[in-house]
Amino acid sequence: MSFKSLGLSDNLVKAVSAQGYENPTPIQAKSIPPILEGKDVLASAQTGTGKTAGFTLPLIQNLAKKPPLRNRPVRALILTPTRELAAQIYQNVKDYSRFVDLRSSVIFGGVNQKSQVATLRNGVDILIATPGRLIDLNNQGLLSLRSLEILVLDEADRMLDMGFLRDIKKIMGLIPKQRQTLLFSATFSKEIRNLAGEFLKSPVSVESTPENTTVEAIQQQVYRVAKEKKTDLLIKLISEGNWEQILIFTRTKHGANKLAKKLESANINAAAIHGNKSQGARTKALAGFKDGSVKALVATDIASRGLDIPLLPFVVNFELPNVSEDYVHRIGRTGRAGASGLAISLVSADETSFLRDIEKLIGDKIPMDILEGFEPDPNASTKPFNPQQRGRKPSAHSGNTKSSGNKSGGQRPRTGNSRPNSKKSWR
Template identity: 50%
Template sequence: MTFKELNLIEPLLKALQEKNYVEPTAIQKKAIPQVLAKRDILGSAQTGTGKTAAFALPILQLLHTDPSVEKGRVRIKSLIVTPTRELAIQIHENLEFYGKYTRLKHAVIFGGVKQGSQVSALNRGVDVLVATPGRLLDLINQGYIKLDQIKIFVLDEADRMLDMGFINDIKKLLKLLPAKRQSLFFSATMPDNIVGLANEILTDPIKIEVSPVSSAAETLQQKVYFTNKSTKKDLLFHILKDKKIDQVLLFSRTKHGADKITKNLKGAGIEAAAIHGNKAQNHRQKVLSQFKDGSIRVLVATDIAARGIDIDKLQYVINYDIPEDPETYVHRIGRSGRAGESGTAISLCEPEENGDVRAIENLIRQKINVEDNNPFPQTDKPMTAQEKKEHNKEKQRKKQAFFANRRNSR
């Protein structure tokens, strides 16, 4: 099947042809016709499946071919809400490219930067607005944005949205949207709280599910070092003694951990910087540029902040912390070894993460090569089942306290 067979209009096909996009992905094949038919969508899909084009292309077509959009002052007709700044920017860039031959206007708003240029863009008129929840509500409260003309609403990465504590913001937004609208809801996972939120948003939705990514590129070499928690730092320094490893995207589970790893690397004379949700947007953009041009050797990122980062010919990914979700591992390492290029994914595994490695191997249906040349081998024993239960309970308590404090400080 080609994009032309999906009945897309010529202005969109012309833009896609410039990028040599010919064959749609699975989610695009399923979603585009349903969105064009003005159905609500409940989509289960990860980042990296072509999800943005699956909703962006039909939204642009519906608005471009709607005669009422031309009449009077340009007002926001479609709202796309996503959890992170990087994702918002990425979606906006895609909209600009796909819609370059349409007459539609787009804008993106997010926190962490001054609002002046964003307000100016809104004042010039916007057909499609991409936004993160906090800045969106802020500008609504200031009177710069009205949502009463919204025809199409998109909630992207809903599970991440809830993980980041945005549930109350989303519920506030829903009250401001017209009852009569088309809604598109995308989430990588569908636990009960996500299903409940979807039920509040959608009317008689079409369910679209794309199988999660479960394999890495064949050109990607995967290896794991089994070590102790106390020796991870020393092992990382040992690995980075190899000067061939000149550009590394390193993943940390937490923002605090990312800052600590960065501090340790700098202390060892290694050019490094962290990128996560607590960093200002201008810092994040600057750091990303420095990493791309080679002035930073190691970019330390959390999973949420890394969404939207796309680096050509990245050869090395290091998992300083093994992710608890096996699919997250596949997405992390998939940032290397793209488009037939070679790549290497290195994982540092402490005893409590041994089970996570086994879960990853079950998902990808292959054994990860164990690195024998390891001066810091694993000697500690994992926690007992009871110790792990207590540990997880305490971790959950701290997480709930964090988000409660965050909500109360707003």
């Protein structure tokens, strides 16, 4: 199967080929044809499946069929939960629209709006945005969505997790009822189906190959360890394994900051990335991680979504997520495109139930080990982590808070001597 056979124009096929892609992924093959036909689409697609091209390519072609409107009002809006993902999608749109007469732009919070407003005034056909900045500019009368033809809700499940439902509904009230709507989500949860039922018209449902196939391609390892020994164990693994470019997940922003500082104290160049960091700091940390000046990037779940880091070799769950699907999202950052990937989880007693839920989801037991000197506390409680114990509101992602229209919060690679009786009471 080729991109041409899906109905894409020569200009789009040429743009895709220029990026080094010749054959569509499963989600692209399933989503591109109905989108080209103008149908609403409800798609389940995980990170790393090529979903962005699955909606941007047909969106670009549908817009390019008509000549640009006078003053170029926004005709397509791609709504996304995080700044990093918005920037990544914007780059994809620019790459794929290079041979057609369309203008695109991206807007998000955390930076001065002046340049964004100037770009909008010059005319934009395709706008990629985070909810907070979009609503803010609309409230100031600096943005109109009255000419919108296509709406994309990308990573809709994450937007709901981050508390953006009210913002989404407000944005829906700003756009024409006659439009094409595309909703992409990692899962078809009850909340996502309710959202689709409210805003999509007779949508075509498409699903990519289950993420478990990606999980099976990644080497996974669990280390049982006392909670207070996790940092020292992580430092040992990184140092003795000579690991480079490690993405480390924590549950909270405070935890990410604290761990990054401890790694720095151990002469491991590290940086934290989360919603409380300025956009400049987040961009700098990511750039350092990509060029190798930052060896370890410590991130929360939401801040990590949309990070464009190809061929990432190591992922460490410093803390397991309490939502099993997030484990799959995390380790899916590695082992892509046939490359080897290692995902390690440091598991303390209070994360026992989280581990069991994860293994149930992926349908497999993860190899478990204990390193000498880092044994778990046999007397530690296996009672699950409780966000309320730290004065935080319980949520699907503990530690997340909403700020300036964006929320960010949340969180892991193998060596050592195994112990034959180390698994009792953990299964």
